[in-house]
Amino acid sequence: MNSIEIRELTKEYGRTRAVDHLTFDVLPGRVTGFLGPNGAGKSTTMRLLLGLDRVTSGTATIGGARFTDFPDPLHRVGALLDAQAAHGGRTARDHLRFLAAANRIPVRRVEEVLEQAGIASAAKRRIKTFSLGMRQRLGIAAALLGDPAVLLLDEPTNGLDPEGIIWIRELMRGLAAEGRTVLVSSHLMSETAALADHLVVLGQGRLLADSSMEEFIEARSTPKVRLRTSDPVRLRAALARDGFEMASADDGRWTVEGIRAEQLGGMAAREGIPVLELSDERASLERAYLDLTADHAQFAATH
Amino acid sequence: MSAALPTVPVLHSEWIKIRSLRGTFGALIAILVATAGIQALAAAAVGQAEAGSMGEDPLLGAFYGINFGQIAAFTFGASALSAEFHNGALRTTLTAVPNRTRFYLSKIALIGGLAFLMGQVTGVLTFVLGQAFMGEYALSLGDPGTLRAVFGSGVYLMLMALFAAGLTAVLRSAAVVLSVLIPFVVMVPFIVGQAAGGVAEFLPDQAGQLVMHLESTGRLGPWSGLGVLALWAAAALAGGWLAVRRRDA
Structure with missing residues (x-):
């Protein structure tokens, strides 16, 4: 009902293909992280979804309908695409009031979202006096105005201070937990890792990955364990028999690549080798993402 | 749709x-202030000096201030867009x-509606205030053509605001639109002078101001002149609609 359906979506600006036959779904009840290098087509996809740009071919719908056909758009979709997209001469309150009025949202709701976004004390100030972080908060307030079931947020943590980042993380997780559809683009891997349940990754306008965060990292990292033992000599010999190599890590621990904790633990038990600590080493989202996009990064520096 | x-x-x-932007709302108010204010000042200063000192056409002279008010109307229409x-x-x-x-038509309807109301108030006040300083030369409401001119001057201001609004939707910049329109309406009368006929009388301001003339000498009458201005405005608005869509x- 409130999922986002992207089907064979294509957008060309002149001869540049910004989005290229893109197909994926964004489902409710979870936070979907939208990743990709600069120019991968994330913002374009969101703009096409909102009817701000005209699609070249394909469709982008929400619950089966085009956004531009909604009679009550702010009640359906809350969007923060560009925090700068506001007339600087208006006050924050007037900015939200004209948006609210267009969708018959009561004025008291404007006060509520100003409060929720933490900018109630700046409501009478003109937007041109706002810092980037305050503009982001205003943009988020606007997105929340109609209590929408779908949220599209393009780089919402831009310019936010650490408290703001924690605030928006909890806000988005809460919104997803209420069964809403939340699509968040970001450049910050650690931020996305802390936030998203699911990932959609683009590169040069094409879909590179659409999977859960777990699977995404799992699929792109070789297994590796980290351990501490009181008998490294015997363990090394036992591992060598099976073709694994034990490498010394810092702080007196050891790492073994290509093996999982359950496998190594079982082997150590059979051999009677004491193992004091044993854990799977998870690759970071950043590592997995960089591996995936290395070939696709249009503007990547050589490395 | x-x-x-x-x-x-x-x-x-x-x-x-509109009401939350000082520049736009100020321009709407300025339509009245500039037109009626300058009319009253000019009439008080030179109105009774001699017959015809406010222009050869006494009725058009009663709306001398509109030359300034129309710039406020341009500014209102352009800045709203x-x-x-x-x-x-x-x-x-x-x-x-x-x-x-829906967005575009609503905006245009509101700009037109506000400019029309402000234009009508401006027309009445400009005429009444201006004529109060004219002494023996004063026209009064009810003299031939005066009601038409009062109503028409308000429509003229509305159409000028809409003309600027449509152009701004196409060109996306009030600064560009105003820097074209203002010199245009200020310069053209000097260039074409009083030469009736030719294409000059079909220019937006020349045609539109015929509704405030006591007598028209060219091919256009008061209402057909206003109609020509309405066509200019309609063309600009249609262009704006295409651009926005x-x-x-």
């Missing part, structure tokens, strides 16, 4: 936009009103 978003909330939204192109504010607007035709926001 499948969206069933009602028009009244969109008009309300557009009204909040250009606010949407400031920092990409249109993108935010379209997330609330995604149907571009077709362009990526």
Whole structure:
């Protein structure tokens, strides 16, 4: 009902293909992280979804309908695409009031979202006096105005201070937990890792990955364990028999690549080798993402 | 136009936009202040000096101030539209009103409605205030052509605001539109002089001001002249509608 359906979506600006036959779904009840290098087509996809740009071919719908056909758009979709997209001469309150009025949202709701976004004390100030972080908060307030079931947020943590980042993380997780559809683009891997349940990754306008965060990292990292033992000599010999190599890590621990904790633990038990600590080493989202996009990064520096 | 978003909330939204921007709202007020104020000052200063000192056509002379008021009307129409192109504010607007035709028509209707009301008040006040200083040369409401001129001057101001609004929707910048329109209406009368006939009388301001003439000498009469200005405004508005509909926001 409130999922986002992207089907064979294509957008060309002149001869540049910004989005290229893109197909994926964004489902409710979870936070979907939208990743990709600069120019991968994330913002374009969101703009096409909102009817701000005209699609070249394909469709982008929400619950089966085009956004531009909604009679009550702010009640359906809350969007923060560009925090700068506001007339600087208006006050924050007037900015939200004209948006609210267009969708018959009561004025008291404007006060509520100003409060929720933490900018109630700046409501009478003109937007041109706002810092980037305050503009982001205003943009988020606007997105929340109609209590929408779908949220599209393009780089919402831009310019936010650490408290703001924690605030928006909890806000988005809460919104997803209420069964809403939340699509968040970001450049910050650690931020996305802390936030998203699911990932959609683009590169040069094409879909590179659409999977859960777990699977995404799992699929792109070789297994590796980290351990501490009181008998490294015997363990090394036992591992060598099976073709694994034990490498010394810092702080007196050891790492073994290509093996999982359950496998190594079982082997150590059979051999009677004491193992004091044993854990799977998870690759970071950043590592997995960089591996995936290395070939696709249009503007990547050589490395 | 499948969206069933009602028009009244969109008009309300557009009204909040206009009244919340000082420049735009100020320009709306300035239509009245500039037209009636300059009319009164000019009439007080030179009105009774001799017959015809406010222009050869005494009725047109009663609306001398409109030469200044129309610049406020341009500014009102242009800035109401250009606010949407400031920092990409249109993108935010379209997330609330995604149907571009409804958005555009609502905005234009509100600009036209406000300029019409302000224009009518301006027409009456300009005439009454200005003539109060004219002594023996004063016209009074009810003299031939005066009611037509009072009403027509208000319509003229509205059409000028809409003309500028349509051009701004095409060109996306009030500064560009005003820097074309203002010199145009200030310079052209000097260049073409009083030469009746030719294409000059079909220019927006020349044609539109015929409604304030006591007698018209060219091919256009008072109402057909106003009609020609309405066509100019309609063409600009249609261009603006196409631009708003077709362009990526």
